[in-house]
Structures are given as structure tokens and as C-alpha cells.
Amino acid sequence: MIYDVAHQAITRLAADLSARGQVKFPPERELALRLGASRATVRKVLDDFEARGVVHRVQGRAGGAFLSGVDPTPRGPERVGSPGQGRKVQRNLNEVSGVPQMLISQGYSAGTRVIAATLEHPSAQVGDALRLSVDDVVASILRVRFADGDSLSLERMYVSALRFPALIENSLSGSMYELFAQRYGVVVEGVQESIEAAIAPADVAALLGLQTGDPLLRLTRIATDADGDPFEFSVDLFRADRTRLTVSTRTPGGRVRSAATTTTKTATAAMTTTTTTTATQPFTHP
The missing domain is CATH 1.10.10.10 (Winged helix-like DNA-binding domain superfamily/Winged helix DNA-binding domain)
Incomplete structure (x- = not known):
């Protein structure tokens, strides 16, 4: 088997x-x-x-x-494509779902490697997102995700160390949101994500097995709880050659108004595209 x-x-x-x-x-x-x-x-x-x-x-x-x-x-x-284009992971921006379940649902084998898990003081950006001061402490978790044994994304997550005590002492290779719910009673109710094109610097390229300057999709995410309070700030870097973003928009009457599929093939320092998606709906654990 x-x-x-x-x-x-x-x-x-x-x-x-x-x-x-x-x-x-x-x-x-x-x-x-x-x-x-x-x-x-x-x-x-x-x-x-x-x-x-x-x-x-x-x-x-x-x-x-x-x-x-x-x-x-x-x-x-159906498998004959243009040069340089293989099968891509579908990332639906209308759903609040995690990488492992997303991969498994599409027939991939999911894998995770924890690169680092530390306690540190938040940067100004992290502090603003989580409503923390520079004197507070956050848990910082850096992981690489794999699809069928090939790198897919590099993820950095920040959460309050006070709200999630001893978090880094747990196994961090599985679902973080499931861990939050089961151990700490915190369930995500909404997320706000911004997406933009990026290029891989040398250190990121090394972790993902890419060349410096290869295209990436940068997703910046803030997750909120049932009270609307932010509890997670994350930055995910997805390989653009392995990821396809999809989004559907409906009118208030419920009819489909438009559907869009975005595939990023190249990215340069001068190319930046930003999209913001907010989803508040029943959550599927990542």
C-alpha cells in the first residue's frame, strides 16, 4: 500500500x-x-x-x-499543454481551507517540513496585524509545504504566545487551525488575504529548490475569531509555476456574475498585482 x-x-x-x-x-x-x-x-x-x-x-x-x-x-x-506548464494546484480564494486538505482533495500527497519555531517580539507589521505591542511575544513558525514530494510553498505564521501558550512545544507538521481549535478553543471565523506577484530572493529560492528570481505568489493573511479579533498573521509564498488561483463572484441575488482564473507565469521587480479577498463562512480545518 x-x-x-x-x-x-x-x-x-x-x-x-x-x-x-x-x-x-x-x-x-x-x-x-x-x-x-x-x-x-x-x-x-x-x-x-x-x-x-x-x-x-x-x-x-x-x-x-x-x-x-x-x-x-x-x-x-487533455494532458498536452504549452511548454513549461504542468499540473497546477488549484487555490480557491472563496474557501477558507488549508493546504493539506486542499492538496489531498486534488489527489496530491501532502507533506510538511518545519524549518523553525521560535518565540520573539513582533515587528511593527506583525504587531499592527495582531494588535500587539513591541513588548509582547509571538510564536513564529516557518514551514515548507510539499505536493507529491515537490516544493509548493513557504509559510511564516505569527500568533500571540500569550493566547497560545507552549504552542511551539506541539507537533507543528499538521493542521495549525485544528490544533488551535482542539487545544486552545480558538476557531477561525474569517480571513482577509491579499495576493501579489513576487520574485524569489536567494534564501527563499534555496528552501523551495528554485532559482533566484523565479516567480512566486505572495499571500498575506489575517485570521479572526468569532469576536472578530485577529489571532493569526501569516505570509505564504507559493510557487507560481505550480499554483493557480480561482475566484467566483456572485450578485446579491445569488446568480453567478463572473468567474476568474489567474495563473502567474512570470514576475519581475516591476510587476506587482494585488487582490484582496475576505471570507467569513464555515471553516474547513487545514
């Missing part, structure tokens, strides 16, 4: 890498960590790919598993 799940995830990863013109797989150890599988399982999948001519292996420091130009799944008309 674990082998089958890993095989399906790596098959989708191979197709996505091929569509983006990339040929090298992540190292076996890294891929196993992202997929939550053993290194032996990942190696067995790659052995099967190599036997079928899908990949070839190169030994040495710069070696690894490389696509051989053979698509690991049958290619139908």
Missing part, C-alpha cells in the same frame, strides 16, 4: 517535472522525507522507472535520477 501511494506520487511528480522542462528528481533521502515513505520504498519506485526507461541514474556528487524523456504515464489530449 505504501509502495503504491509512493509510486503514484512519484509518477505525478515525473509528469510535472517533464512538463516544466526539468529532468532531475530530488535526492532519494529528500524525496522519502517529503513523501513520508522509507528511502527503500523510493528506491524501489525509481528502480521500476529505470527498468522501464523512464529515468536513468548517474553516479557521483552531481548524480541522481534523471528523466529520460519518456513520460511515465500515457499521454492523452
Whole structure:
């Protein structure tokens, strides 16, 4: 069962890498960590790919598993796209939902790596968003999200350490909102998000496995509780080559007025697009 799940995830990863013109797989150890599988399982999948001519292996420091130009799944008309465009994660701006559930619902294997979890004083931006002073303390959590073993987003979350005591002592690889609800009795009732195009600086590019200057989608979010008080301030950086934003707008009468799908292909320092979406509705835990 674990082998089958890993095989399906790596098959989708191979197709996505091929569509983006990339040929090298992540190292076996890294891929196993992202997929939550053993290194032996990942190696067995790659052995099967190599036997079928899908990949070839190169030994040495710069070696690894490389696509051989053979698509690991049958290619139908619906999978033929323009150069550099593979399957994208759909991010619906009308729904308050988290990354793991969003990925699983779309058939991806979700993974998380916690980069850092610290206590610190808030910056002016964080303090304004959470209505805290510079003398207060916040929990700061930095995580990378993976879809089918390939990086999807880098997330930084800030919450009040007083409202969420000992937060960083918990497991932080799962749903934060579920943890907030179950341990602290705080449920998100609304969010406000602003979205703009960005480019990856060197440190962010390194964490996401990108090149410096690659395009990103920057989502800045403030979550509020049942009383309308802000309790979370987050900045998420999504890979623009793996993410598609969707939004639907309805008239007060309930008829669909418009629907828009936005896919960012490139971003430069001179290109900035900002959209603000506010959602107050029943919440789906991330």
C-alpha cells in the first residue's frame, strides 16, 4: 500500500517535472522525507522507472535520477499543454481551507517540513496585524509545504504566545487551525488575504529548490475569531509555476456574475498585482 501511494506520487511528480522542462528528481533521502515513505520504498519506485526507461541514474556528487524523456504515464489530449506548464494546484480564494486538505482533495500527497519555531517580539507589521505591542511575544513558525514530494510553498505564521501558550512545544507538521481549535478553543471565523506577484530572493529560492528570481505568489493573511479579533498573521509564498488561483463572484441575488482564473507565469521587480479577498463562512480545518 505504501509502495503504491509512493509510486503514484512519484509518477505525478515525473509528469510535472517533464512538463516544466526539468529532468532531475530530488535526492532519494529528500524525496522519502517529503513523501513520508522509507528511502527503500523510493528506491524501489525509481528502480521500476529505470527498468522501464523512464529515468536513468548517474553516479557521483552531481548524480541522481534523471528523466529520460519518456513520460511515465500515457499521454492523452487533455494532458498536452504549452511548454513549461504542468499540473497546477488549484487555490480557491472563496474557501477558507488549508493546504493539506486542499492538496489531498486534488489527489496530491501532502507533506510538511518545519524549518523553525521560535518565540520573539513582533515587528511593527506583525504587531499592527495582531494588535500587539513591541513588548509582547509571538510564536513564529516557518514551514515548507510539499505536493507529491515537490516544493509548493513557504509559510511564516505569527500568533500571540500569550493566547497560545507552549504552542511551539506541539507537533507543528499538521493542521495549525485544528490544533488551535482542539487545544486552545480558538476557531477561525474569517480571513482577509491579499495576493501579489513576487520574485524569489536567494534564501527563499534555496528552501523551495528554485532559482533566484523565479516567480512566486505572495499571500498575506489575517485570521479572526468569532469576536472578530485577529489571532493569526501569516505570509505564504507559493510557487507560481505550480499554483493557480480561482475566484467566483456572485450578485446579491445569488446568480453567478463572473468567474476568474489567474495563473502567474512570470514576475519581475516591476510587476506587482494585488487582490484582496475576505471570507467569513464555515471553516474547513487545514
